[in-house]
Amino acid sequence: MPFVRTNGIRLHYTERGQGEPLVLLMGLGAPGSVWEEHARVYERHFRCFLIDNRGAGQSDKPVGPYTTKAMAEDTLGLVRELGLEAVHLSGISMGSAIAQEVALAAPERVRSLTLNCSWQACGSYTASVFETLAAGYERLRPDEFQRLLQAFIYTPAYHEAHGDKLEAARRAALTEAEPMPAHAFRAQCDACLTHRTAGRLAAVAAPTLLTVGDRDAFTPLPLTEAIAAEMPQAELEVFSGSGHTHHWDRLDDFNRRTLDFLLGHRASGR
Template structure:
């Protein structure tokens, strides 16, 4: 995968497909490859750019505080380096927070904005979650941390019906080489906790689609509903019975809806 020097760091990315650019921003601790099951659908229509956010994957992991705005500037720098002026932008969880800041910085460059299981600010509960995750990541073995995270992002029903999948995820975490260093995970947690776009989102006039799982306890639905309430023109879909991972456990529906939204907002290609 190629790397480009932007905003003082080397940023790793992958390109798939052709057509109008689609920037894909993943969540806390994850690299761009986690978009794989969505890109299989998206790349048939778009030039997909999967980004390893600073701190994740093969991108640089500086010893400094991160913010969602800083990571949005990273993304804009990558777009410049790739000759992309405007693009569809989609983000999951922390990626959705980065996408908000990117749209606020450069609204003229965003064809559409898809915000999945994200938030405009953290209340005391969410700040405590990110603080706890940061502490536990530094102390726990990789498989134990994966088990803890799975309890937050997958529903009880998913645990009942997909025990083997969850066990495999925990085993893979233990076997993974080059695990994200604790300082980088902590810096991303800090960026998540301090993200705040309240009162600014209403200025965005571009097409927005908001999705969330009905039973999300990691980024509870009221946060996505608050974004949709501020962006009064936004489309909103709540995935019944799903949690933070609604984009996986309702994969076909998620891909269909998000793809239809982006295709309906095509304004040419770059």
């Protein structure tokens, strides 16, 4: 089972595909395997690394606090340990915050950067969302917490069209063999709350793609637009009618757009 020792912890990852390395960083509370529906497309062209961030999956779950800077150092430790000179880097939600710090800390290691449903600093609304989720995880049954999370990340239209899927996810939460410990979920929430790259992102030179749903009620569209204003070289893709889970709501479109961006920035060309 693949682990690396990095930044004082054991970090778990899986590797798939061939080609230039692509590091995939997932969001709050989720293991790297949640990239599955994207990785099966990317792996045809790239050597993909799906990482369990600290606190999630099979990686170590130390007591907090966590920060996105520390989690970026976890990621960079893996890159160095595996002898990867420069990588394509894509992050969803919390993963995108970690990816920002990677690009700032080691620009020579980042060939391209994809930031999905991202933010550069929490406003009062988004801070309230993270605090609500942290408190809910500590106090609610797993299925009740899933209902709370679903209310934030999926649009009303998705709820109406896919109620059976959401109910199945709530039932599955009750039987999860090794749920994420509450202390680790809280520590990841704290990393999200304290994330702040505002005023620093103009220094990122790597080609960058920003994706977001215009109905995102978790990290709303203006947060990505603020990043775009600071990174005028970045490409911005807004998924109309989609929410925080635009990468699933519009799976084929998302995979097509992000893969096209990645292929366009391979060192070896398309």
